[in-house]
Amino acid sequence: MSTSLAEQDVALIDLVDRLLGGGVVIAGDITLAVADVDLVHVSLRALISSVAKLEEGGLE
């Protein structure tokens, strides 16, 4: 079902939000590989397309 696929996308975006933007900040080296940037972009696109999908199909 497209709904469950969208839910997975939303969960990934929520995960990226939290891992990269949440949690305690404690001094130390914060190293993030360049690939992260792509991941965040991909994730945001995924949310936008999920939302479009949900709106098309409704959510009965």
Place this chain on the structure above:
Amino acid sequence: MIELVAITHAAAPPPPARLRAIPVGGLLAVVAPATEEEATAESLWRREELVEELMADCDLLPVRYGTRFADDEDAAQAVAARHATLAAALDHVRGAVEVSVRVIGAEPRATHAALSELARDAVERPVQPPQVLRGAYLVDRDMVDAFAARVAQLQAAQPGSQILCTGPWPPYSFSDRP
């Protein structure tokens, strides 16, 4: 290199395999070997599973992804420097988990108020259209079912809206609260 994954109370049970606990005052700094792999969806989920496994048995503060130290001593020193703040934050999240809610096409203020009633604490994040609310709710572990039921109720009452709820998460959005 080691990666700092979470802060727990010293009374927490031993962490799962692959994690190690360094005592710092009344706290434990839970660390994992640092890896050189690039972050991918899979590696982020693997990290999340580790933290959730740890969270199953104890209260914790998740640490920002990618926080690394040369050795145990460096990590212990950094945690010791913020000991009082961390202990207070850990008390604040004791017995609770985080639930994420994104809302599209529903009344954001009423929705946030109805969800906040069941939460110990709540934070709102900036949103971009079409989202009208992006909130994180700190919910007692035994209130998670009631919270999910409230989400379903709000969704049913506002046909055509989307209330996208995920969790329970470790308290990522409440780790710096007193």
